[in-house]
Amino acid sequence: MIGEKEGAGVDYLAEERAGAQFDLHSMKLFLAGGQHAYDVSKRMADLVANDPVFAKEDRVRVPRKEHYKNSLRKAGHAWKTILEQGLTEEESMKLRAFIDEPTYSDLHWGMFIPALKGQATEEQQHKWLPKAYKMAIIGCYAQTELGHGSNVQGLETTATFDASTDEFVLHSPTLTSTKWWPGGLGKASTHALVYARLITDSQDYGVHAFIVQIRSLEDHTPLPNVTVGDIGVKFGNGGYNSMDNGLLRFDHVRIPRENMLMKLATVTKEGKYIRSNKPRQLGYGAMVFVRQGIVTDASIYLSRAVTIAVRYSAIRRQFGAKDDKPEVQVIDYRTQQYRLFPLLATVYAYRIVGFWMKWLYEDVTERLNNNDFSTLPEVHACTAGLKSMTTAITADGIEECRKLCGGHGYLCASGLPELYAVYVPACTYEGDNNILLLQVARFLLKTLAQAGSGTKPVGTAAYLGNIQHLTSVNCKVSRGEDWLNPSVMLEAFEARAARIAVGCGMRVAKAPDSESAFNELSPELVEAAQAHCQLIVVSKFIEQVQKDIPGEWVKQQLEVLCNLYALSLLTAHSGDFLATGYLTSRQVSLAKDQQKALFSAVRPNAVALVDAFDHTDNYLGSDLGRYDGDVYTHLYKNAWKDPLNESVVTEGYHDYLRPVLKQQLWGPASKL
Amino acid sequence: MIGEKEGAGVDYLAEERAGAQFDLHSMKLFLAGGQHAYDVSKRMADLVANDPVFAKEDRVRVPRKEHYKNSLRKAGHAWKTILEQGLTEEESMKLRAFIDEPTYSDLHWGMFIPALKGQATEEQQHKWLPKAYKMAIIGCYAQTELGHGSNVQGLETTATFDASTDEFVLHSPTLTSTKWWPGGLGKASTHALVYARLITDSQDYGVHAFIVQIRSLEDHTPLPNVTVGDIGVKFGNGGYNSMDNGLLRFDHVRIPRENMLMKLATVTKEGKYIRSNKPRQLGYGAMVFVRQGIVTDASIYLSRAVTIAVRYSAIRRQFGAKDDKPEVQVIDYRTQQYRLFPLLATVYAYRIVGFWMKWLYEDVTERLNNNDFSTLPEVHACTAGLKSMTTAITADGIEECRKLCGGHGYLCASGLPELYAVYVPACTYEGDNNILLLQVARFLLKTLAQAGSGTKPVGTAAYLGNIQHLTSVNCKVSRGEDWLNPSVMLEAFEARAARIAVGCGMRVAKAPDSESAFNELSPELVEAAQAHCQLIVVSKFIEQVQKDIPGEWVKQQLEVLCNLYALSLLTAHSGDFLATGYLTSRQVSLAKDQQKALFSAVRPNAVALVDAFDHTDNYLGSDLGRYDGDVYTHLYKNAWKDPLNESVVTEGYHDYLRPVLKQQLWGPASKL
Ligand SMILES: Cc1cc2nc3c(=O)[nH]c(=O)nc-3n(C[C@H](O)[C@H](O)[C@H](O)COP(=O)(O)OP(=O)(O)OC[C@H]3O[C@@H](n4cnc5c(N)ncnc54)[C@H](O)[C@@H]3O)c2cc1C
Ligand SMILES: Cc1cc2nc3c(=O)[nH]c(=O)nc-3n(C[C@H](O)[C@H](O)[C@H](O)COP(=O)(O)OP(=O)(O)OC[C@H]3O[C@@H](n4cnc5c(N)ncnc54)[C@H](O)[C@@H]3O)c2cc1C
Ligand SMILES: [Ca+2]
Incomplete structure (x- = not known):
């Protein structure tokens, strides 16, 4: 029935691939971070793609209950697979990532266990970790409440010590103290790591963590005086709705004293509160690790959207047919x-x-082991800023890719609506992005003040030790190509960041x-923080492309991308660069022209540059982004x-459409 | 069980309302566009809110089939209500808007009927409109195909005239010629206005419109050789999924020759194609009308998101509790x-x-009636640009409001995810926003060229007749307050737009x-178009606040908002203003300070300024944006x-969770 033209996209992409100028496989290895990581990813991606239990196409079509049940099945099946195949931790993490559906096990492995490792004493770890490792208990991370998320110190749940029984009494004194949001809490977890105000001897010692069993290990019913449930539907069809973000209330629930995590503070049998002399900063290593994961994830999520949009843009033709030539590829x-x-x-x-x-994580860990806390404020600010910036840009970037696909991007079949919906909360959890930037700004102000009194800034803030120069120098660019000089580019970003700060x-x-x-100044301070973070990324990109990178033309392509990245930021934020007096408008104009020259350098490589991300069709889940380009057939x-x-005739026809068409809206039989 | 603190939000909002400085009711009348429009809106909003058939809370929770069936029921019930109560066209439109769920009747009334009016002869209108008006037929607008949206001239569906039977033969020659996207087509419509290439005497006369019956009026089954269905799930839980955007293929389907809409061209019995001598521009009036609706809708959708975010931001407190005072309202x-x-x-x-x-619509209509086409290019560009700009800013603005609500904004209970998902395709349909801006840019270039050869630009482009002045003058601002001078502001936006162009x-x-x-220059041309559109809005806002506006402090508040609007654009796009050399960085800095002074002027009125939109809780559909502020109780x-x-125990427990917890993953009974 359907004529010619099918599969037209196939040829377009083949042509594109043939025209690429760099060695694809070397680029894949570079992006994966080496052969080993590449192999693991490939193996796990294929494992997921080839196992029908992990099929995900249906998830936008099934009702939430079914969607949730499916996600439980997938999580269980993943666990079985991990055990059967004896997968390593690295492999297991990849496996879960490729299943591509948020579930309780993310929180169990990603929050509950790491928190135990970080905050429990060795004895406590000995007691709890083995059970957690074999999933004989399932844990979640219950910090946020209805009334408090960002301000953790304002949490209202109480854990009051009762010396007479050697127990803590957990209680939810107000509506707003209801735990609200923890993933895996709603329907799956047996245990929660509950953050609550520790009260002993009528004194409030602030927020501490407690392990609380919330469901029976026999029949999964909530324990007495525990109210627990799901908080409801979230953004997107499937998306985060496979996760049971939950609510939790305690009505004087008792737990043994030993369930308080006691690495950093203890309460004795007698109810005496003792802060340990271990430096609190020890937890910072874990934070750097988590944020590194967030930044890497940002890159992966954005790469999925970009893959879809680039491939589809190469296939989609619209306007400009001339002299028997087809229309222009958009x-x-x-x-x-x-x-x-x-x-x-x-x-x-x-x-x-x-x-x-x-x-950076390894460096910090080693320093912490040597009781060297000197780089912590800088590392804290840097990673907070990078979390904020990369998640914000990635979320917006996914949506931009969706819009770049025109009408078809709005169909779930494009894969993009779900990708956005499931990704965007990354702007909010693990620290609201706005609040994180304000933290970076505070650090910048402090660093400047300390630099004024002789303390040399370190790491990513080192340029702030060079204020004199950076606030007086002018940009040397006189021709467009000057913008391709790494030291010119670096100075521009340093000067702008320094001047705003x-x-x-x-x-x-x-x-x-x-x-x-x-x-009062916080909007400008946010700009200062953003300028600082952009500088970090630009400088790390430049550092990287100055190293040797194997593979024909790989390094050259990366240089093009590096310059394009930096110039795109520069032209998008030209107001900053101009207002601080570092650039002239002519230099901005040269930057724009140079940017276009880089577009032309990217263009023939665009499809190969997304092929290098090496996403399986299964992982992309997009009719528009298919590797074979056969878009229309699959839509x-x-x-x-x-x-x-x-x-064929819609279900509501007899009750709701026919009466309209036949003007039979009234009468006893009408359902309208 | 739940203690104090409930309803805390109630008091916060009451305090906010008590502190407002302007007359709320006068502002409501101003925003509604007068007493009559206000009354109609209020009556229709209440009618919808009080009729349980229109309840919409469930729509994010039910599966699509049920959601769709509900929307058919609502549409039928709305129609019954309209007939029973004898509602006017104005009232009916409002009623449908407040039901707040896209449905086939939007296309029937909003596209099918207007297109008949615009493109059918009087005789044809006589035949078809009475049936359409009583909904004895349901029509949709079938233009877009799988392969072509923006480029309408590239459509592939053919309508070949067969003189031997006096019929057109509709055919879908390729896969990409499949009609794809038309709302109401998938499951509801009986008729489609099909855009197809008219072929007669082996000559292709380009795209024309044809009325095609696609389903039986007796039993709703598709007519022979017609393939029709829904195109699948779209962005969001509920959102646009109540709409049956459809696909449609013809296998040599015959329709009478008279079903071609013949106002602008006819085909005779003999197959001769005759273009009428009526000017094609007559259709432009309808286009202005549609785009006016889109801009007004943008304001309404954005107002809903802003209402939710402002109210919740006044209720939400986080950080900064001091000396027994509560935390800071965010x-x-x-x-x-x-x-x-x-x-x-x-x-x-x-x-x-x-x-x-x-x-503008009235003005254009009058001119067209007098055969005055002189303003059309300007009106076309202006309305295209305003469509593009207002829909883009509104979509992004809704998401920004959602993020401003922290974690809770991500719940559908906030009302914001659905609002975004249902609104965002406005950036794509009725013209892709990017393509529209390029059209504006073409107009600007042409206008400049013509102005160079003596033709005086008109209307919103009049400033381009003043190039000499605008490209040489410098901004006079020397103190922050100077920015409050309307002529200073206007000149700044004119100078910037003119210089980029x-x-x-x-x-x-x-x-x-x-x-x-x-x-090559299109990124800059898009900037030129944006600058032009921003100027239009700023200038219309300034014109408005220079008129008399009744009500205590209403005019003053609007002045504050006008200045805030303009300064926010100016500071966000400072790069343009600086690069064109019109502003100095000191003047930008004064603008930023003045902007903050305006924030302070808005702050005590913020809640009242959103109350003035007069949205019912039903229409907002948001636990965060409730009028009474009782957020937490309702969440x-x-x-x-x-x-x-x-x-209580989740459905998948026995099959998928218990085996994990009990290490019973294997064995014949395992479902994992
Ligand atoms: C999908 C998802 C999963 C989650 N999973 C978990 C989980 O597993 N466990 C858990 O405990 N929690 C979880 N959370 C909760 C999450 O950590 C919080 O929602 C997040 O920390 C934001 O806090 P909030 O909602 O209180 O935002 P708020 O602080 O209320 O933010 C509201 C607005 O106020 C602004 N604001 C607040 N304070 C300031 C300030 N000092 N200065 C300037 N502006 C300010 C913010 O920028 C924001 O615009 C999850 C949330 C989501 C969305
Ligand atoms: C919810 C929804 C409802 C709809 N309802 C209807 C309906 O009732 N009836 C109907 O007929 N249609 C309908 N449509 C279809 C809609 O009108 C088209 O999707 C829209 O016109 C966009 O066209 P496209 O998808 O072909 O985009 P494309 O043109 O394919 O756009 C893809 C990308 O290419 C870019 N691009 C294309 N051409 C150019 C150019 N010349 N220069 C620069 N960039 C270019 C665009 O900017 C975009 O980034 C609907 C669509 C949606 C999403
Ligand atoms: Ca759904």
């Missing part, structure tokens, strides 16, 4: 490139920053009340699977 | 204001532009091939309605 429109290629470069940038953060610092210093001056075929198409 | 943080208040001002701005566009114009003029220069109560909470 990827050839400069506006499409202007929106899409900087995102492609961003994926590479974040990937490289992720590698660097792995090093100094400007803010002077205004806060002058103010009588520095706290209210901080609030058409898959549409028929919608539940609405199960019956 | 609306008091400058970063929150910086993100939220410009959006509040934007709602007012778009509302005012919507009013102006109503005037002139810069592009010169580069395109210099180029040997102007078409490829246009593509908590409504969570229990989730299907996952129907059973």
Whole structure:
């Protein structure tokens, strides 16, 4: 029935691939972080793609209850697979990632166990970890309440010590003290790591962590005086709705004293509170690790959206047919490139920053082991800023990719709506992005003040030791190609970041009340923080491309992407660069022209540059982003699977449509 | 069981309301566009809110089939209500808007009937409109195909005239010619207005419109050789999934010759194609009307998100508790204001532009009746640009409001995820926003060229007749308050828009091939178009606040919002203003300070300024945005309605969770 033209996309992509100028396999290895990581990823991606239990196409079509049940099945099956095949921790993590559906096990492995490791004494770890490792208990991380998320110190749940029984009494004194949001809590977990105010001897010692069993290990019913349930539907069809984010209330629930996590503080039998002399900073290593994961994930999520948008843009043709030649591929429109290629470069940038953060984690860990806390404030600020920036840009970037696909991007079949819905809470959890940037700004102000009194800034803040130079120098660019000089680029980002920070610092210093001056100036402080974070990414990208990188033309392509990344930021934020007086408008204009030259350098490699992410069709889950480019055939075929198409005449016809068409709206039989 | 603190939000909002400085009722009348429109809206909003058939809370929880069936029921019930109560067209439109669920009747009334009116002869209208008016037929608008959306001239469906039977033969020759997207087509419509290439005497006369019956009026089955169905799930839980966007293929389907809409062209019995001598521009009036509706809708959708975010930000407290005082309302943080208040001002701005566009529509209609086509290019560009700009900002603004609500914004109970998902395709349909801006840019270049040869630009482009002045003058601002001078503000936006346009114009003029220069320069051209559109909105807002406006302090508040709107654009796009040399960085810095002073002026009125939108709780559909501020009670109560909470022990427990917990993953009984 259907004529020619099918599979037209196939040829387009083949042509694109043939025209690429760099060695694809070397680029894949570079992005994976080496042969071993590449092999693991490939093996796990294929394992998931080939196991029908992990099929995910249906998830936007089934009701939530079924969707949730399916996710329990997948989590159980994943666990079985891990045990059967004796997968390593690295492999297991990858396996879960490729299943691509949030579930209780993410929290169990990603939050509950790490928190135990970080905050429990060795004795406590000995008691709890073996059970957790074999999933004989399932744990969640119950911190946020209805009334408090960002302000953890404001949590209201109480854990009051009762010396007479050697127990803590957990209680939810107000509506707003209801635990609210913890993933896995709603329906799956047997245990919760509950953050509550520790009260002993009528004194409030602030928020501490307690292990609380919430469901029976026999029949899964909630324990007495525990109220627990799911908090309801979230953004997106499938998305995060496979997760049972939960609510939890305690009505004087008793737990043994030993269930308080006691690495950093203890309560004795007698109810005496004793803070340990272990430095609290020990927990920072874990935080760096988590944030490194977030930045790497940002790169992966964005890479999925960019893969879909680049491939589809190469297949989609619209307008401009001339002299028997087909229409223009929309990827050839400069506006499409202007929106899409900087995102492609961003994926590479974040990937490289992720590698660097792995090093940073090791460095911090080693320092902590040696009781060297000197770099912590800088590391804290840097990773907070990178978390904020990469998640914000990635979320917006996914949506931009969706819009770049025109109408078809709005179908779940494009894979993009779900990708956005499931990713976007990363802007909110693990620290609200706005609040994190304000933390970075505080660090910058402090660093500037300390630099003024002789303390040399370290690491990513080192440039703030160079204020004199950075606030007086002018950009040397006189021709467009000058922008390709790494030291020129670096200086521009350093000068801009330094100048905004100094400007803010002077205004806060002058103010009588520095706290209210901080609030007053916070929009500018956010800009200072963003400039700082952009500088970090640009500088790490530049550092990377100055190293040797194997593979024909791989390094050259990365250089193009690095310059494109930096120039795209620069032109998008030209107001900053101009206002601080570092650049002239002519230099900005040269930057824009140079940016377009880079678009042209990316264009023939665009499809190969997304092929290098090496995503399976299964993982992408997109009819538009298919490797084979056979877009229209699959959109058409898959549409028929919608539940609405199960019956030819729609179910509501007799009750609700026919009466309209036949003007039979009234009468006893009418259902209207 | 639950202690104190409930309803705490109630008091916060009451205090906020008591502190407002302007007359709320007068502002409501202003925003509604007068007493009559206000009354109609109120009556229809209440009618919907009080009729349980229109309840919408469940829509994110039910499976799509049920959701769709419910929407059919609502549409039928709305129709019954309209007939029973003898509602006017104005009332009916409002009623459908407040039901707040896309459905086939939107397309029937909003596209099918208007297209008949615009493109059918009087005789044809006589035949078809009475049936359509009583809904004895249901029509949809079938233009877009799998392969072509933006490029309408590229559509592939054919309508070949067969003189031997006096019929057109409709056919879908390729896969990509499949009609794809038309709302109401998938399951509801009996008729489609099909856009197809008219072929007669072996000659292709391009795309024309044909009325095609697609389903039986007796039993609703598809007619022979018609393949029709739904295209599948779209972004969001409920959202646009109540709509049956459809696909449609013809296998040589015959329709009478008279089913071609013949106002602008006819085909005779003999197969001769005759273009009428009626000017094609007559259709432009309808286009202005549609775009006016889109801009007004943008204001309404954004107002819903802003209402929710402002109210919740006044209720939400986080950090900063001091000396027994409660924590800070997050609306008091400058970063929150910086993100939220410009959006509040934007709602007012778009509302005012919507009013102006109503005037524009009347003006154009009158001119067309007098065969005066002189303003059409300007009107076309202006309305295209405003469609693009207002829908883009509104979509992003809704998401920003959602993020401003922290974690709780991610719950569908906040109302915001659905609002975004259902709104965002406005960026794509009725013209892809990017393509529309490129059209505006083409108009600007042409206008500049014509102005160079003496043709005076008109209407919103009049400033381009003043190039000499605008490209040489400098901004006069020397103190922050100078920014409050309307003529200062206007000149700034005119100078910036003019300079960007002139810069592009010169580069395109210099180029040997102007078409490829246009593509090359298109990112800058998009900026030129945006600057032009922002100028239009700023200037219309300024014009409005220079008129008399009744009600105590209403005019003053609008002045504050007008200045805030303009300054927020100016500071966000400072790069343009600086690069064109019109502003100094000191003047930008003064603008930022002045902007904060305006935040402070808005702050005590913020809650009243959203109350003025007069949304019912039903229409908002948000636990966070409730008028009474009783946020936490309702979040908590409504969570229990989730299907996952129907059973205490979750449905998948025995099959998928227990085997994990009990290490019983293997064996014949295992479902894992
Ligand atoms: C999908 C998802 C999963 C989650 N999983 C878990 C989990 O497993 N366990 C758990 O415990 N929690 C979890 N959470 C909760 C999450 O950690 C919180 O939602 C998050 O910390 C944000 O806090 P909030 O909602 O209180 O935001 P709020 O602090 O209320 O933010 C509201 C607004 O106020 C602004 N604001 C607040 N304070 C300031 C300030 N000082 N200065 C300037 N602006 C300010 C914010 O920027 C924001 O715009 C999850 C949340 C989501 C969405
Ligand atoms: C919810 C929804 C409802 C709809 N309802 C209807 C309906 O009732 N009836 C109907 O007929 N249709 C309907 N449509 C279809 C809609 O009109 C089209 O999807 C829309 O016109 C966009 O066209 P496209 O998908 O072909 O985008 P494309 O043109 O394929 O756009 C893809 C990308 O290419 C870019 N691009 C394309 N051409 C150019 C160019 N010349 N220069 C620069 N960039 C370019 C675009 O900017 C975009 O980034 C609906 C769509 C949606 C999402
Ligand atoms: Ca759903």
